Amino acid sequence: MGCDGGTIPKRHELVKGPKKVEKVDKNAELAAKWKYCALSQEKLRRPIVSCDLGSFRLYNKDSIIEYLLDKTAERPNVEAVTHIRGIKDIKELNLTDNPEWKGERSNTKGDIYEDMHCGMFICPVVGLEMNGKHRFCYLQTCGCVFSDRALKEVKTEICHKCGDGFKVEDLVVLNGTKEEVEKLRKRMEEKRAKAKTKKSKKSKAAETQLVSTALEVKEDTQTEEVGLTGSSEQNPGESSQSAVAGPSGSSISSQGSKSSMSSNSKRSYQEMTEKSEVFKSLFTTHSSAKRTKDQTSNWVTHTPYHF
DSSP states (O other): OOOTTSOOOOHHHHSOOOOOOOOOOHHHHHHHHTTBOTTTOOBOOSSEEEESSOTTOEEEHHHHHHHHHOSSSOOTTGGGGTTOOSGGGEEEOBOEEOTTOOOSGGGSSSOSOOOTTOOSEEOTTTOOBOSSSSOEEEETTTOBEEEHHHHHHSOOSBOTTTOOBOOGGGEEETTOOHHHHHHHHHHHHHHHHHHHHHHHHHHHHHHHHHHHHHHHHHHHHHHHHHHHHHHHHHOHHHHHHHHHTOHHHHHHHHHHHHHHHHHHHHHHHHHOSSSOHHHHTTSTTSGGGSOOTTTSOOOOOOOOOOO
């Protein structure tokens, strides 16, 4: 067995035992979640966005747009994006750069110590680094990112960075627990249900308005027809005289009756105090449909003769 030199082999050198399970460094795993996109596994670069669930779901905006444009393409970690239906479901984050972060290009030779726990971004209030050790959250109103410690120490309803107001419901934890993620999922579903009800109410209100306007127009036309028939029945003698007068007299009487009818109908729409201005603006007799002198064109037609 090669023991000619007086060496004594041990059991683990001769017998191969079961392989040890490789354990992942938790600190390195947490640091990687703050530096790589959850969808494309590429390095995070601005603009960086997040969803309503948080839970280390940081994405590059370009990769999210590509996913929404073509959902059939095969991509890694598609399960992390199934709840995103459109651009409205994501929020662009307003992050604060870490001045101590020099990037990975500074250690190209490998002769410099590289701190794996150094984060690219920090909290603008307390100065804690976003490396997975501390809780961070963002506001859905403005997208600013803060540490949980900063929000507890300085209790306000105004954003520390941009000054916009917010509520407790607008906070989304980026690195929360499973229970917090479930609460955020329920909140997201409730918000989407409310949005659907609002849309349905708006559509119903628009339909009722259209139906009411159509009924009003029908009623007005019916009242005008009734008035015209009553006037024709009251003066039958005039109609017979106009018929006897001949073609010229009949044409004149018909023109006069048409002008009177049109004037009555035009006046009736605008003189109705019961109707609203919106209903009156549907007709050409409204003031908004009339043109001013500046809007009218002055066309001059002539036939020049040159001799």
